[in-house]
Amino acid sequence: MLKIDTVDSYQGKENDIIILSLVRNNKSFTEGFVSSENRANVALSRAKEKLFIVGADHMWTERNHQSAFGRVLNHIKQNSECQLVDAKKVNKES
Numbered sequence: 001m002l003k004i005d006t007v008d009s010y011q012g013k014e015n016d017i018i019i020l021s022l023v024r025n026n027k028s029f030t031e032g033f034v035s036s037e038n039r040a041n042v043a044l045s046r047a048k049e050k051l052f053i054v055g056a057d058h059m060w061t062e063r064n065h066q067s068a069f070g071r072v073l074n075h076i077k078q079n080s081e082c083q084l085v086d087a088k089k090v091n092k093e094s
Contacts, residue, residue, distance in 0.1 A: 007034070007043045018047035022055030022069060029063040040068030057084075 003015065020043050024032055033039060044051065053072070060070040076082040 007039045010042055010046050014046045014048055016047070016049045017052070018043075018050070019052045019054065020044075022053060022059070025056040025059055029059060031059070031064055031067055031069070034069060035064075035067060037068050040072075044068075044072065057086075 005013075022034065024034070034043075053076075055069075057073060060067065060073040064070045065074065076084050
């Protein structure tokens with residue numbers, strides 16, 4: 001079963017697999033509603049088995065590197081148990 005929901009409505013819920021979309025991408029690098037530490041906590045803590053984060057990494061490495069998701073991206077890059085996949089490279093290899 002596939003369930004699509006917002007971070008705000010996921011408070012108190014969990015699933016085996018979560019796909020978190022952070023594809024916000026704008027010239028001013030504004031995070032919008034995901035700048036909230038509480039929302040980041042909910043988004044990152046609802047997966048029981050696997051968490052997949054899809055997003056524009058430059059949004060979180062440029063001006064937002066100290067935000068919750070910027071710190072998560074940094075952790076992913078430094079942790080060998082995590083995997084970072086660059087879609088640009090995947091498309092070129094196909």
